[in-house]
Amino acid sequence: MAGPPVVIWKQEVERLLRYRELVPRLEEALGKCSRRDRAEVIQPVRTSLPLQKHDGFLLLMPTYMEKDKVLSTKLVCFYKREDGSTLPAVQATVVLLDPEYGNVKAVMDGEVITGMRTAAVSAISAKLLMRPEAEVLAILGTGKQALSHYDVFTEMFLFKEVRVWSRTRQGAERFCRSVSGPVTVCASVEEAVRGADAIVTVTRSTEPVLFGQWVKPGAHVAAVGACRPDWRELDDVLMKEAVVYADSREGAMTESGDIILSGAEVFAELGDVINGTKPSHREKTTVFKSLGMGVEDAVSAELVFDQWKAKASKP
Ligand SMILES: NC(=O)C1=CN([C@@H]2O[C@H](COP(=O)(O)OP(=O)(O)OC[C@H]3O[C@@H](n4cnc5c(N)ncnc54)[C@H](O)[C@@H]3O)[C@@H](O)[C@H]2O)C=CC1
Ligand SMILES: O=C([O-])C1=[NH+]CCC1
Secondary structure: OOOOOEEEOHHHHHHHOOHHHHHHHHHHHHHHHHHOOOOOOEOOOOEEEEEHHHOEEEEEEEEEEOOOOEEEEEEEEEEOOOOOOOOOOEEEEEEEEOOOOOOEEEEEEOHHHHHHHHHHHHHHHHHHHOOOOOOEEEEEOOOHHHHHHHHHHHHHOOOOEEEEEOOOHHHHHHHHHHOOOOOEEEOOHHHHHOOOOEEEEOOOOOOOOEOHHHOOOOOEEEEOOOOOOOOOOEOHHHHHHOEEEEOOHHHHHHHOHHHHOOOOOEEEEHHHHHHOOOOOOOOOOEEEEOOOOHHHHHHHHHHHHHHHHHHHHOO
């Protein structure tokens, strides 16, 4: 008989999850996803349930990795909340099951996992698509994803300057106090992104905030917000000029307003580049459209659980 599930909450996940172990696992998982081998990954396009009264959505993200014996689902709510709201934009829980018996092995906080795995996948996109001589990183937005993106991008790459833009001065000041290194606060998006080699968009905007006319040719953009078919962060000029990559082609065609409404073509998945079946166009302007995938949560949760077991078995 399996015992009761373990509950692993936020502080413990924070202690156990490290980018140096997470990034290679995610890279491997992205490659597996793009091979479309159902023994490696089964991951349907997630179910999205509108929470109309609260201007939000519940996403259900089940994933099965038969060969790796990983079965999980994430439950994540996200909201189109106005600035000034004290309620979080994203709340998540990951449930890890034993695929043979169907019992729940662990229930864990998904907030840290969502923050870290999303940022780590954006960093993988930069590793694959950004020019190696990149010096300037611009981050648009100063919330949770902005912080995790700052952490992993400055851990994995050597930027000479990190710029940040927020709609509010308080947001930018809070961000500067929370990070460990120097940041240039910019008064406008244009000021932040002109001449930048890498741009991360992590806002809750539903209209374009980043315009192609400001983006340096050859820059890499990781576009993380705008996860609804009628929401945008990037304008048509940028979407049409750039070579567009996605985490999941099906997800992007179903959920990304930036792709659906601009009519831009998805050139490849990140996993295709990892597998060597599609090229990396580092020499061109590239956009990685991130929506988030269940497999990212599955391998992150399995890593947390492995670390937790290793720690629990120590005398
Ligand atoms: N692609 C993925 O896998 C994931 C995407 N997301 C999305 O990333 C975005 C950021 O998430 P969090 O950092 O957790 O949210 P957050 O609420 O912590 O931060 C959002 C930031 O956007 C800014 N903002 C809000 N409305 C804006 C507007 N109209 N124009 C410009 N800036 C605006 C806020 O001031 C704040 O700086 C959200 O859209 C969320 O849905 C979140 C998790 C995973
Ligand atoms: O993958 C994810 O967890 C999310 N994508 C959009 C909001 C949350």
